[in-house]
Amino acid sequence: MRTARANCSSWRIIFVLLFVLAALFTLPVAASPQQKNSKEELLVLPGEIGRSGGRLVVSLRAEPKTLNPLNAPDISSREVIGAMQADLVHINRATLSTEPALAKSWKISPDGLQYTLVLRRGLKFSDGSPMDADDVQFTFRVYLDEKVHAPQRALLIFDGKPISLQKVDSQTIVFQVPKPYAVAERMFDGCAILPRHLLEKPYKEGKIAQLGALTTAPNQWAGLGPFRLKEYVAGQRLALERNPYYWKTDTKGNRLPYLDELVFLFVPSADAQVLRFQSGETDVISRLAAENFSVLSRQQKDYTMVDAGPGLEYNFLFFNLSDPTEKTPADIVQRQKWFRDVKFRQAVSSAVDREAIVRLVYQGRGAALWGLVTPGNRRWADEKLPHPPRSVERARELVKEAGFSWGAAGNGDSWLQDSGGKPVEFSIITQSSSAERSKMAALIQDDLKQLGMRVQVVPLESRSLLDRVTETKEYDACVLGAASTDADPNVDINVWLSSGGLHLWNPSQTHPATPWEAEIDRLFNAQMYARTFEERKKLYDRAQEILWENQPMIFLASPDILTGAKKSVGNFRPAVLEPYVLWNVEQLYLRNEAVNATR
Amino acid sequence: MRAGHAISRWLVLLVALHAIVIFAGFFAPYDPTEQERKNPYLPPMRLHCVDSQGHFHLRPFAYALNLREGSFDQYEEDTARLLPVKFFVLGANYRLLGLVPSRWHLFGADNERIYLLGSDSFGRDQLSRFLYGGRISLFTGLLGAGVTLFLGLFVGAVAGYYGGWRDDLLMRLAELFLALPWLYLLFALRAFLPLAVGPLQAFFLIVAVLGMVGWARPARLVRGVVLSAKERDFVRAARGFGATDGYLLRRHILPETSSVLLTQAAILVPQFVLAEMTLSFLGLGVPEPVPSWGNLLSSLQQYSVLVSYWWMYLPALIMLPFFVGYLGLGSVLQQRAEPSKIGR
Numbered sequence: 001m002r003t004a005r006a007n008c009s010s011w012r013i014i015f016v017l018l019f020v021l022a023a024l025f026t027l028p029v030a031a032s033p034q035q036k037n038s039k040e041e042l043l044v045l046p047g048e049i050g051r052s053g054g055r056l057v058v059s060l061r062a063e064p065k066t067l068n069p070l071n072a073p074d075i076s077s078r079e080v081i082g083a084m085q086a087d088l089v090h091i092n093r094a095t096l097s098t099e100p101a102l103a104k105s106w107k108i109s110p111d112g113l114q115y116t117l118v119l120r121r122g123l124k125f126s127d128g129s130p131m132d133a134d135d136v137q138f139t140f141r142v143y144l145d146e147k148v149h150a151p152q153r154a155l156l157i158f159d160g161k162p163i164s165l166q167k168v169d170s171q172t173i174v175f176q177v178p179k180p181y182a183v184a185e186r187m188f189d190g191c192a193i194l195p196r197h198l199l200e201k202p203y204k205e206g207k208i209a210q211l212g213a214l215t216t217a218p219n220q221w222a223g224l225g226p227f228r229l230k231e232y233v234a235g236q237r238l239a240l241e242r243n244p245y246y247w248k249t250d251t252k253g254n255r256l257p258y259l260d261e262l263v264f265l266f267v268p269s270a271d272a273q274v275l276r277f278q279s280g281e282t283d284v285i286s287r288l289a290a291e292n293f294s295v296l297s298r299q300q301k302d303y304t305m306v307d308a309g310p311g312l313e314y315n316f317l318f319f320n321l322s323d324p325t326e327k328t329p330a331d332i333v334q335r336q337k338w339f340r341d342v343k344f345r346q347a348v349s350s351a352v353d354r355e356a357i358v359r360l361v362y363q364g365r366g367a368a369l370w371g372l373v374t375p376g377n378r379r380w381a382d383e384k385l386p387h388p389p390r391s392v393e394r395a396r397e398l399v400k401e402a403g404f405s406w407g408a409a410g411n412g413d414s415w416l417q418d419s420g421g422k423p424v425e426f427s428i429i430t431q432s433s434s435a436e437r438s439k440m441a442a443l444i445q446d447d448l449k450q451l452g453m454r455v456q457v458v459p460l461e462s463r464s465l466l467d468r469v470t471e472t473k474e475y476d477a478c479v480l481g482a483a484s485t486d487a488d489p490n491v492d493i494n495v496w497l498s499s500g501g502l503h504l505w506n507p508s509q510t511h512p513a514t515p516w517e518a519e520i521d522r523l524f525n526a527q528m529y530a531r532t533f534e535e536r537k538k539l540y541d542r543a544q545e546i547l548w549e550n551q552p553m554i555f556l557a558s559p560d561i562l563t564g565a566k567k568s569v570g571n572f573r574p575a576v577l578e579p580y581v582l583w584n585v586e587q588l589y590l591r592n593e594a595v596n597a598t599r
Numbered sequence: 600m601r602a603g604h605a606i607s608r609w610l611v612l613l614v615a616l617h618a619i620v621i622f623a624g625f626f627a628p629y630d631p632t633e634q635e636r637k638n639p640y641l642p643p644m645r646l647h648c649v650d651s652q653g654h655f656h657l658r659p660f661a662y663a664l665n666l667r668e669g670s671f672d673q674y675e676e677d678t679a680r681l682l683p684v685k686f687f688v689l690g691a692n693y694r695l696l697g698l699v700p701s702r703w704h705l706f707g708a709d710n711e712r713i714y715l716l717g718s719d720s721f722g723r724d725q726l727s728r729f730l731y732g733g734r735i736s737l738f739t740g741l742l743g744a745g746v747t748l749f750l751g752l753f754v755g756a757v758a759g760y761y762g763g764w765r766d767d768l769l770m771r772l773a774e775l776f777l778a779l780p781w782l783y784l785l786f787a788l789r790a791f792l793p794l795a796v797g798p799l800q801a802f803f804l805i806v807a808v809l810g811m812v813g814w815a816r817p818a819r820l821v822r823g824v825v826l827s828a829k830e831r832d833f834v835r836a837a838r839g840f841g842a843t844d845g846y847l848l849r850r851h852i853l854p855e856t857s858s859v860l861l862t863q864a865a866i867l868v869p870q871f872v873l874a875e876m877t878l879s880f881l882g883l884g885v886p887e888p889v890p891s892w893g894n895l896l897s898s899l900q901q902y903s904v905l906v907s908y909w910w911m912y913l914p915a916l917i918m919l920p921f922f923v924g925y926l927g928l929g930s931v932l933q934q935r936a937e938p939s940k941i942g943r
Contacts, residue, residue: 271902291904294671294907298907360721427795446721456795457886
């Protein structure tokens with residue numbers, strides 16, 4: 001008994017000694033960010049000065065699939081990776097223009113072919129190892145490697161030729177683009193710089209794309225973003241902690257980020273996310289549907305709801321205009337004859353009540369749409385695009401011109417029939433997971449009934465819907481939505497070009513199927529390499545007008561970006577670009593520590 | 600005697616309720632699929648007899664509702680605009696019993712629509728949708744129960760009367776059907792069907808599926824009754840006189856099963872109505888915009904509807920008399936069939 005106590009106290013002394021020693025060693029390190037280190041070139045961010053500490057909790061609809069920026073297709077992964085990684089040049093989500101990030105400056109040669117980027121001095125990965133031009137070289141080697149299948153690769157290829165880069169010294173890199181390209185510096189956004197010291201070996205072994213599982217040990221993963229991996233609990237949450245080596249400070253010289261911890265909870269349904277936010281379990285919420293936004297606004301207590309205005313999401317109806325194969329069912333081929341008639345599509349467009357969609361689907365929190373570029377993207381939207389109001393009479397004229405007529409049905413209604421006497425009946429597929437798009441389809445169904453078209457709405461699970469649209473092509477029409485990832489038109493290249501996989505009405509064509517598609521291809525490619533904004537805008541406007549004239553996509557509406565945050569969250573400034581709320585996560589802070597500490 | 604009295608009381612209730620649903624076209628004021636887009640989520644209008652000035656009106660009236668400025672779904676009564684309820688008015692086209700074209704409706708109002716149960720997200724009249732939806736839901740229940748009982752009677756009679764390997768085979772099959780995870784099979788079945796299923800096809804599909812699913816339990820009950828009936832003295836005597844199997848089954852054995860079948864019917868119908876509602880709730884039933892009770896309730900899946908629009912629950916409440924009617928009838932029938940087990 002006695003010896004045990006003696007043992008105990010001697011242990012305690014040793015422990016205390018160890019602690020003091022440890023403190024002596026760690027103190028200078030911990031203090032160093034506050035010192036003005038002449039070697040470090042930190043980025044100073046303007047904005048409200050926050051207070052350090054605390055934990056911010058966010059909900060994600062699904063578990064992220066990976067932490068690896070090389071193969072992250074899903075929203076959840078992108079959201080998490082955005083907080084852990086950084087790029088050379090970044091698109092500011094609020095101003096939508098590029099600004100220096102890891103590269104403190106860049107120069108473009110007069111011929112537009114050379115980009116010289118100068119890195120910040122003293123950059124370190126989240127595990128403390130230094131970052132320099134070698135990491136950049138390694139990163140782009142990986143992105144450009146065909147075997148890795150990185151989605152970023154497509155943006156780094158111009159006219160079939162990849163960019164190339166050369167290291168000048170440990171801070172300077174020269175990028176060569178094969179063709180003078182309009183906004184080449186935008187391509188760096190989203191190309192997270194990878195840690196060579198951790199990933200070179202797996203890359204050589206060909207295993208790099210498989211890395212980044214959520215179960216990765218925190219010391220085996222590093223990035224240049226404001227947060228680093230801390231803990232993952234399967235099915236529940238992913239916790240990130242503050243990256244002490246982050247390269248931004250506020251105007252008072254406090255190293256960012258302010259938060260100690262960023263926690264992502266996995267909450268599978270939108271309604272459950274709302275409930276968690278209402279009960280105070282999460283601090284911010286984004287991607288809100290209008291109904292839930294108004295529920296939260298009505299019961300508003302200790303949170304602020306922000307309508308950030310129309311975003312870049314566009315919803316549209318399109319018809320199956322793909323070339324039939326032997327496998328295409330005969331009835332679809334038969335109906336495609338109607339769909340291929342531009343007058344038929346124009347009639348549908350004219351009969352659709354876009355204002356009703358905005359009012360009934362988005363409760364007025366959205367904008368009617370006549371083209372792909374949403375009103376949220378003021379710089380690129382074509383003001384000359386006509387915005388005709390709904391007109392069933394005009395629609396009737398158009399179908400009549402196209403050779404359709406009306407036959408009387410038994411109960412006094414009249415139904416549209418084609419020149420062969422076949423009644424116009426078709427189905428619209430839509431995502432069952434999206435209540436909004438199902439509702440749009442139901443409204444369109446009713447609109448077209450007034451034109452005498454018999455339409456059925458078929459809700460499908462998202463994967464089988466995309467499979468039908470892009471693979472088997474067994475569908476008549478579809479209501480779908482997409483969101484541009486950037487305000488610049490170039491990110492929608494796969495939608496515009498006839499060879500693109502998201503050219504949904506007739507994807508991945510080898511040759512443009514119609515003259516107007518060939519013309520859009522030409523205009524879009526020309527704007528990519530045009531040098532001035534005015535020139536690009538003119539070409540892009542023309543492409544939008546051709547799209548309007550031919551109506552392969554009948555644009556419907558664009559929802560506002562609806563978000564909310566607890567009143568205690570400081571620097572909350574939602575943007576219309578993804579990630580709507582966490583884009584300035586390094587500046588977010590919690591005003592009242594006491595409230596959050598009790599959680 | 601008393602049981603007979605109770606049965607007729609429940610029957611009168613059920614017949615009355617079904618008549619309302621069958622003549623939905625007449626009792627419903629509007630076309631159930633017609634959208635009135637300026638009135639989404641309109642709360643039920645209250646009927647008044649005394650107006651805001653204190654004047655008494657013999658004819659009940661509702662006040663027109665106006666959207667509150669800048670709001671999407673907040674309405675206020677406009678006491679200047681009275682909507683008197685008119686009876687036997689001309690309105691939307693429909694076919695009485697699916698045959699006779701007509702435009703007469705029990706009630707309605709001039710100029711503006713009257714929403715007694717409020718409207719849904721498209722501004723469709725919930726009362727009309729409820730009445731028309733009852734046609735689909737109740738008739739799925741009735742037809743489904745009919746198919747089920749027919750199958751159950753056939754299988755149960757064969758298994759019970761002939762016995763032996765036929766009995767074993769059929770009863771094992773019935774057990775298999777009882778053990779299958781039906782909801783998942785339905786999901787799988789839906790994936791094999793053509794993309795667009797019309798309302799009528801969907802209706803018969805549901806009936807067929809429900810009939811297929813439900814036969815096992817009545818079959819086992821019928822088999823039990825047949826087993827005991829075929830050993831009764833009068834049956835043995837009839838067989839001794841040379842009666843054929845067909846005659847015995849028709850004349851002596853199957854009549855014994857009638858009380859079991861009737862009781863089962865009264866229990867199965869509400870069960871199948873609920874099954875149809877489950878399928879429609881999950882999006883496997885009749886497609887929108889055709890109303891069914893399941894479709895009516897499916898909007899309650901959304902949290903925002905649950906907390907914002909209380910009248911969307913009303914259909915669930917009005918359905919209750921239908922279920923009470925059937926279950927009441929079922930229990931009375933059961934009492935009559937097994938008087939000794941009343942206290943159970």
